[in-house]
Amino acid sequence: MSASPTAALFVTCLVDLMRPEVGFAAARLIERAGFQVVVPRQGCCGQPNYNAGDREGARKLARAAIAALEPFDIIVVPSGSCGGMLAKHYPELFEASDPWAQRAIAVAGRVQELTQFLAAHPLPETGKLPAGRVAYHDSCSSLREMRVHDEPRALLAAHTDAELCKLREAETCCGFGGLFCVKYPDISAHMARDKCDAIVESGAEMVVSGDLGCLLNIEGTLDKRGSAIRVRHIAEVLAGDA
Amino acid sequence: MTALDFKGRAARAMHDPQLSAALLRVKSHFVTGRNMAAARFADFETLRDRAAAIRRRSIARMPDLLERFEASAEAAGAKVHWAADAAEARSIALGILKAAGAKTALKSKSMVTEEIELNAYLEAAGIQPIETDLGEYIVQLRGEKPSHIIAPAIHLSKQDVADTFRSHHTDLDPERDLSQRNTLVREARVKLRAAFLSADAGITGANMLVAETGSIVLVSNEGNIDLTATAPRLHVALVGIEKVVETWDEAGTILRVLARSATGQDMSSYVTCLTGVAGEGETGPKESHIILLDNGRSAVRDTDRREILACIRCGACLNHCPVYASIGGHAYGSIYPGPMGSVLSPAIDGLKAHADLPNASTLCGRCEEVCPVRIPLPKLLRHWREDGFARHLPPRGERVGLGLWSWMAGRPLAYGLSQRLARLGLRTLAWMQGGRVRRLPVVKGFTATRTIAPPKGGSFQARWKGPR
Numbered sequence: 001m002s003a004s005p006t007a008a009l010f011v012t013c014l015v016d017l018m019r020p021e022v023g024f025a026a027a028r029l030i031e032r033a034g035f036q037v038v039v040p041r042q043g044c045c046g047q048p049n050y051n052a053g054d055r056e057g058a059r060k061l062a063r064a065a066i067a068a069l070e071p072f073d074i075i076v077v078p079s080g081s082c083g084g085m086l087a088k089h090y091p092e093l094f095e096a097s098d099p100w101a102q103r104a105i106a107v108a109g110r111v112q113e114l115t116q117f118l119a120a121h122p123l124p125e126t127g128k129l130p131a132g133r134v135a136y137h138d139s140c141s142s143l144r145e146m147r148v149h150d151e152p153r154a155l156l157a158a159h160t161d162a163e164l165c166k167l168r169e170a171e172t173c174c175g176f177g178g179l180f181c182v183k184y185p186d187i188s189a190h191m192a193r194d195k196c197d198a199i200v201e202s203g204a205e206m207v208v209s210g211d212l213g214c215l216l217n218i219e220g221t222l223d224k225r226g227s228a229i230r231v232r233h234i235a236e237v238l239a240g241d242a
Numbered sequence: 243m244t245a246l247d248f249k250g251r252a253a254r255a256m257h258d259p260q261l262s263a264a265l266l267r268v269k270s271h272f273v274t275g276r277n278m279a280a281a282r283f284a285d286f287e288t289l290r291d292r293a294a295a296i297r298r299r300s301i302a303r304m305p306d307l308l309e310r311f312e313a314s315a316e317a318a319g320a321k322v323h324w325a326a327d328a329a330e331a332r333s334i335a336l337g338i339l340k341a342a343g344a345k346t347a348l349k350s351k352s353m354v355t356e357e358i359e360l361n362a363y364l365e366a367a368g369i370q371p372i373e374t375d376l377g378e379y380i381v382q383l384r385g386e387k388p389s390h391i392i393a394p395a396i397h398l399s400k401q402d403v404a405d406t407f408r409s410h411h412t413d414l415d416p417e418r419d420l421s422q423r424n425t426l427v428r429e430a431r432v433k434l435r436a437a438f439l440s441a442d443a444g445i446t447g448a449n450m451l452v453a454e455t456g457s458i459v460l461v462s463n464e465g466n467i468d469l470t471a472t473a474p475r476l477h478v479a480l481v482g483i484e485k486v487v488e489t490w491d492e493a494g495t496i497l498r499v500l501a502r503s504a505t506g507q508d509m510s511s512y513v514t515c516l517t518g519v520a521g522e523g524e525t526g527p528k529e530s531h532i533i534l535l536d537n538g539r540s541a542v543r544d545t546d547r548r549e550i551l552a553c554i555r556c557g558a559c560l561n562h563c564p565v566y567a568s569i570g571g572h573a574y575g576s577i578y579p580g581p582m583g584s585v586l587s588p589a590i591d592g593l594k595a596h597a598d599l600p601n602a603s604t605l606c607g608r609c610e611e612v613c614p615v616r617i618p619l620p621k622l623l624r625h626w627r628e629d630g631f632a633r634h635l636p637p638r639g640e641r642v643g644l645g646l647w648s649w650m651a652g653r654p655l656a657y658g659l660s661q662r663l664a665r666l667g668l669r670t671l672a673w674m675q676g677g678r679v680r681r682l683p684v685v686k687g688f689t690a691t692r693t694i695a696p697p698k699g700g701s702f703q704a705r706w707k708g709p710r
Contacts, residue, residue: 011702013651017661020702027708038709039702044651049644051605052636053627057648064652140606169269173564177604183640184602185687186249190256190568191604192691220692223678 007035007117008072010065012082013044014212022212025239026078026114033121040068046093047085051178055093062093063100066107075107078114078235079211080142081178087111088145113142114235115151115210123159129240131162135204137195137218139211140173152210152234159238165202169194176217192221199229206230208237248598251573261570264397268390272561275506276612283502293499294616296492297552300484301543304551307453307486308534314456318518320530328358331535335360335445335478336367338531342476344369344442350460350467351375352447353391353555354480354535356577357590360445371445372437374466376430383410389571391578392504392557397570400426434466444470444527448481449554450496451532453488457517458532461500461510468514477516477527483534484543484551496554499614504556542589547622550585552615559609559619565602574599581609581619588626597635600626661701672696 007030011023027037046061065086069075077083090108094101112120134156142148156162175181175191196218199207207222207229209215219231232242246254255261280286300307312322325331331354339347347364349355349371361371361382373382377394381387383406388394395403404420407429419425446467448458458479460467471477487493501507520526543551560566560580571579576587576596584599593600605620613619630636650656671679672694679694688694699705 013657013661016702017664018697020697020699020705023702023706027706036709039706041654041703041710043654043657044647046648046651049648051624051627052640052644053624053629053631054641054644054648055628055631057644060648061652140604140608144607144611171608172567173604173606173608175564175604177606179640180602180604181688182685184249184252185685185690186253186256187565187568187602188604189687189691191564194564194568216694217692220689220694223693223695224691 004034004036005074006038006072007074007076008069009037009039010042010045010069010075010077010082010086010111011039012077012079012212014216015078018216019212019233021241022078022233022235025233025235025241026076028239029114029118029123029235030076032123033118035074035121038072040072042068045082045085047082047089048178050085050089050093059093059100062090062104066090066100066103069107069110070103073110074117075111076114076117077111078233079213080113080139080146080148081211081213083111083113084141084145113146113148113210115155116146116148118155118238119151123238126159129160129237129242131156131160131237131242132205133165133203134162134237135165135167135199135202135207137167137174137199137207137209137214138170139209139214142210143171148210152208155234155238156208162208162237165204167202167204168198174214174217176213178213181217188217189221192217196221196225196227200227204229206232206237206242208232208234208242210234248573248575248602251575252569252602255569255573260399261397264399265567265570268393268396268561269567272393272504272506272557276503276558276561277506279502279506279508282508286502289495289499290614290616292495293554293614294552296487296495297554297615298549300487300492301548301551303488304483304486304543307488308451308483310488311451311453311456311486314454315518315532316456318456320456320518320532323531323533325533325535325537327537328535331358331480331533331537332360332363334533335480336364336369338476338478339364339369339443340367342443342529344476346370346372346437346441347443347445347478348437348441348470348474349373349378350444350446350462350470351378351388351394352445352480353577354447354482355445356388357537358480358535360480372434372441374434374438374470375462376427376464376466379430379434380406383407387572387577389579390557390560391555391580391583397572438469438473441474443476443478444472444474445478445480446471448479448485448532449500450493451481451486451534452490452493453486454490455517457515459493459497460514460516461497461512462514463505463507463511465512468512471514471516472526475527476529477531479516479530479532481532481534482539483536484539484553500554500556503558503612503614538590546625547585547589549617550582550589550622552617553582553586554615555582556614558612558614562608562612564604564606564608581623582617585619585622585626593626593630593633593635597630600624600630601636658701658704661704665697665701668694668696
């Protein structure tokens, strides 16, 4: 009996709710990379509370997530934003004297954003999937908290025929910002408009990103404009669902 | 006219096409400049590390360094004053100017004098302040406030400046060409030259206080600060207490990151270092006063937001901020806009006065990425949010929602139920609105410029058949 290693998938509440397909695509990719996928019962990582200044509420949710995730050596998250919460902010969430602090640090050290995981655990060759002209949108938390930049691009190059379009101001936020887009909708819309202008100018047929928050923001804005540019999560593209 | 709140000011700013054009110039000019300057330097990241360490050490030892600064400065012949707040700083400054019989005072660009609203106070007391920085001179003529900490008139076009000069310089020949940058500068220079030669006093800020020699350091590009500080007999410097460093070696490191981060220059055109007063036969002020302003700085030093005191006012966080790029400086309603301002302004005026500022950020982290002294601005913004949350400043709906979420989203049954309800709601709305959600209730803002594709089928966890 060959025991394949196990990876926990933290699917994120946004994927769970809005785009379950992204979760299934991520699970298939992790399996194809040679791992057994376990989905521990999970809710939210606590980031909305954390970023709204509700540290106690964030701790509550973090304790539940830590308890669910701590049995696993590898925790894969199809989101730089929730990944960043787990990997970067959990270690700072609890007082040093709180026993949860050590458990948070232990979990944080095992978290990998999906494309980081796939870069470290290569997928078998399967021929090039069709993707066409692609603009890759780096989410701010992928880029700056998880330090992901080359991984998704290398994966697209290895597994698809994607022709990457240069995106003007690629490092500028799309304006989603979690609760920000609800609390400051005008500013958020202005930023989303600038981002979508850059996407349209890039000549891309498809926008790809690793974070569903950005994708919902961009897709919703493009649709309202009547744009035909497709918007997909990197997991869907690599799994051949795009 | 009723005063607009932050959201109102932001909305108005975003509907101003001329401001949007100006903000594009901020991005293209400063962002590119900073990137190129950083790339030209052999190891800019290490330099930033050193600058960050220097500023943190300075803040940690601030009370000692300030006492040492005072002793050195007074030994060199300057007089040091301590001002607990804006009112005290204003009245000390006025007292000095009055005692010297000053009627006019040159001014350099200084954020601290803006912070304490010195100009209006001096004018009311019969002393005419004359801004000598070109940008500040323009906004002073227009009765505006600066919109950027290093580029005060960045919100204006060349045409605006020409119009301003035509309406205020009453002796101006109507035929005079004011269509070019250099002709505008020449026009301002003619006016300012006369003021430089006749003013009774010079008022400046300072970029640094150097404790070991009691010196102040001023950074500029137009040369006006040099003249403001040294041409008149009397010099008054107003400086935030956080600007202190211990040594010239440290000051040198700060200067090396400052201009590169601010304007993309390797070094500013002028660095003016002033110690004490001018002796017989020397040029420079015969009387020098340095007013050290606290105004909330010591208090913030005792909180988890103390790192904002490391700020060297380069403006890089403004230049790289997508929110600043959308709404400009005036919308913030504080003389310190952008990420650094959103952390510092509540420390100066209280959180209630600026409750929106720490929240009006996506925490995208670009500010921290470019900050020359590595201030973790998103983290400090979050600390203000925590402070506000503890004081119940967010709207009740938001607080209740967050409380409900933190109770529910960690409990599988309640969480699963919430997911089902949300999916049902989204699907119903989409069915009613032609396939996609086009109008959300409650959070209407999101769907003002977006639609939402409703989720298909059950949630991921409801459908997952693999191991749990």
